[in-house]
Structure formats: C-alpha cells, structure tokens
Amino acid sequence: MTDVSGPLERVVEALARLAARGETIEDEWTYVHDLETVWVARLRAVAVAGAAAEPPPPGPTPAELEAALDRLVAEADLVTDPHRAIDWLSTLPQATLVALGEAAW
Amino acid sequence: MRFQDAAKDARAVVYAGVQADPLVARAAALLADATPPQRVLARAVMNGETTAPESWRTMFPTLFGSTGPAEGSPERDRSEAVLAASLAVAGRGEQVRSQFRGAIVEAVTELLLERRVGAGAIRRERRILFDGVAAEIHPYDVTVETPGVAEAYDCKWGARGISADVLHQLDDARAHAAAAGGRLLPVLVVFDARRSCEGRLARQTAPRTGTRLVTIETLDRLSGRRAEVAS
Numbered sequence: 001m002t003d004v005s006g007p008l009e010r011v012v013e014a015l016a017r018l019a020a021r022g023e024t025i026e027d028e029w030t031y032v033h034d035l036e037t038v039w040v041a042r043l044r045a046v047a048v049a050g051a052a053a054e055p056p057p058p059g060p061t062p063a064e065l066e067a068a069l070d071r072l073v074a075e076a077d078l079v080t081d082p083h084r085a086i087d088w089l090s091t092l093p094q095a096t097l098v099a100l101g102e103a104a105w
Numbered sequence: 106m107r108f109q110d111a112a113k114d115a116r117a118v119v120y121a122g123v124q125a126d127p128l129v130a131r132a133a134a135l136l137a138d139a140t141p142p143q144r145v146l147a148r149a150v151m152n153g154e155t156t157a158p159e160s161w162r163t164m165f166p167t168l169f170g171s172t173g174p175a176e177g178s179p180e181r182d183r184s185e186a187v188l189a190a191s192l193a194v195a196g197r198g199e200q201v202r203s204q205f206r207g208a209i210v211e212a213v214t215e216l217l218l219e220r221r222v223g224a225g226a227i228r229r230e231r232r233i234l235f236d237g238v239a240a241e242i243h244p245y246d247v248t249v250e251t252p253g254v255a256e257a258y259d260c261k262w263g264a265r266g267i268s269a270d271v272l273h274q275l276d277d278a279r280a281h282a283a284a285a286g287g288r289l290l291p292v293l294v295v296f297d298a299r300r301s302c303e304g305r306l307a308r309q310t311a312p313r314t315g316t317r318l319v320t321i322e323t324l325d326r327l328s329g330r331r332a333e334v335a336s
Binding site: 028030031034035038039042058059060061064065067068071072075078079081084086087088090091094095098099100101103104105 | 141142145146148149152153154155160163164165166167168170171172173199263264265297298299300301303304305307308320321322
C-alpha cells in the first residue's frame with residue numbers, strides 16, 4: 001500500500017460531515033461521536049502502518065485507490081438524512097478499508 | 106420452556122410478504138457464501154444513494170479493479186451478483202428497503218445456521234414461553250429448537266438497532282430458561298462491524314454478558330466455521 005494518509009484524511013473529513021448530520025438526532029449524539037472517534041482512530045492507524053510498510057503489500061493501483069476514495073467520499077456526501085448519515089458513519093470506514101485491501105474492522 | 110408461532114397481526118402479515126420476496130432469498134443466498142469484503146459491498150450499496158453499478162465498482166477496487174479477481178472468475182462473478190442484488194434492494198425505496206435489509210439478515214442467519222444444525226431445527230418468528238412468566242410481545246427472528254439446548258436470534262441490519270429492549274429480551278429468555286432447568290443461548294446478529302457494535306453496547310446498561318454477539322466479520326461462525334481473519 002502506498003502512502004494513503006492524504007486521501008484517508010479526506011475520508012476523515014467526510015466522517016466529520018456525516019457526524020454533523022447525524023448528531024442532529026439528539027438521542028444519538030454520543031453514539032455518533034463515539035463512532036466517529038473509533039473509526040477515525042482505525043483509519044489513521046492504517047495510514048501510519050501503510051506508510052511504513054516496506055515493501056508495500058499488494059492492493060489496488062494508486063490511481064484506482066484514489067478514484068475509490070474520491071467516489072466513497074462523494075457517496076457519503078450525498079447522504080442528507082441524519083438517520084442514514086449514522087448508518088454511513090459505520091459504512092464509510094468499512095468500505096474504505098476494503099478499498100485499501102485491509103480487514104474492514 | 107416452550108416455543109410458539111407468533112400471532113399473525115397486521116404488521117406480521119405485511120412483513121411476511123417481505124420475507125417471502127424472492128429478492129430476499131436471492132440476496133441471502135449470495136451473502137451466505139460471500140467473503141467479508143463482498144458483505145461490506147452489500148452493506149454499502151443497500152445503504153447508499155448511487156444506483157449506477159460502475160460507481161460501486163470504482164469504490165471497491167479490490168473486488169472489481171485491475172488487481173482484483175479476473176473477470177469471469179467465480180469470485181468476480183459473485184461480486185457482480187452481490188452488487189446486482191444489492192442495487193435491486195436499494196431500488197425498492199427507502200421505507201421498503203429498510204424492511205428488506207432486516208429480512209435479508211434474518212434469512213442469511215437461517216441459511217448459515219442450517220449448515221450447522223440442519224433445516225429441521227430452525228424456525229422463524231417464534232415466541233418462547235416459560236411457566237409463570239408473562240410472554241414477550243415480540244417474537245425472536247430465528248430460533249434453533251433442539252432437545253435440551255435452544256438458541257434464540259435477534260437480527261439487526263446495523264449497530265444502531267441494538268437497544269436496551271433487545272438486550273433485555275435476549276437476557277430474560279436466557280435467565281428464564283436457566284431457572285426452568287433448561288439452556289438457551291441468546292445471540293444478537295448484526296450486519297455491521299463489531300467496532301460499531303461495541304460502541305453501541307458500551308453505552309448500554311442492559312445485561313449482555315450472557316448474549317453472544319455475531320457481527321458482519323464473524324457471520325460464518327453461525328455455520329460452525331471460523332471467521333476469516335483478514336478481508
């Protein structure tokens with residue numbers, strides 16, 4: 001895996017936007033931010049491990065990976081309903097990890 | 106401890122129609138044999154907005170990209186089939202797809218359990234009755250009914266479906282069975298990552314130590330197979 005810290009930070013930003021939408025469900029405020037916290041930590045850990053991997057493990061080409069993460073972020077940004085935003089707070093990181101060739105959890 | 110078919114109220118009749126839809130069976134059969142990444146694909150598509158398959162192929166390069174399984178290979182064909190079925194579910198509209206997603210998780214659970222205990226021991230939409238105890242209103246999605254040992258499954262599409270009510274109902278069944286000298290294993294099946302489920306459970310005060318949690322990455326344990334370690 002090549003250095004993906006830049007693209008992954010765009011996913012992290014997308015998670016923040018999903019959290020902002022999801023937190024409008026008052027009863028779920030804490031859960032929304034718990035989800036964001038644990039998944040951002042997981043994504044950043046993957047970014048650090050990927051940057052240090054030598055040689056890089058097999059996975060999608062850099063161009064395919066870039067396109068995948070761009071498209072996943074765009075998909076997350078299509079979600080306007082706060083309930084679905086909460087669903088996507090869990091789905092986006094799992095899909096991102098699959099795109100990277102990582103275990104999705 | 107006794108099992109009983111749930112009453113056929115109006116909601117149950119409508120939901121039975123969803124459960125019987127061929128699309129549910131088709132999606133469940135695919136997901137029962139899917140890899141963890143293919144299950145994540147299904148989760149994303151059924152949760153998603155985009156209806157163009159090419160966009161999803163772009164989002165999942167390890168399944169559809171140049172370094173993924175070759176076109177025409179069984180693995181690639183299954184990814185395409187999962188994508189097509191998931192798009193068909195997403196295309197049913199928000200309200201209906203929510204019901205379909207739940208029914209699919211139940212159907213996948215049933216299929217995987219069949220591989221371990223055989224179809225004859227598995228029932229759907231059953232209530233569990235104990236002498237001297239008021240019966241729960243909501244039936245269990247799936248039960249395994251074998252002499253001496255029973256299993257009760259509550260199936261959820263996402264971690265957000267985990268609630269105090271669900272946890273209490275599962276644990277109550279376990280406790281009542283034990284009090285009656287029987288054994289009942291309560292299981293919560295969630296088509297979502299354990300990381301998200303643990304976040305949900307961390308805020309719950311309802312009892313959960315006697316309830317087994319099966320998540321999207323460990324679904325295969327229902328069939329007696331160990332989960333894959335990596336995607």
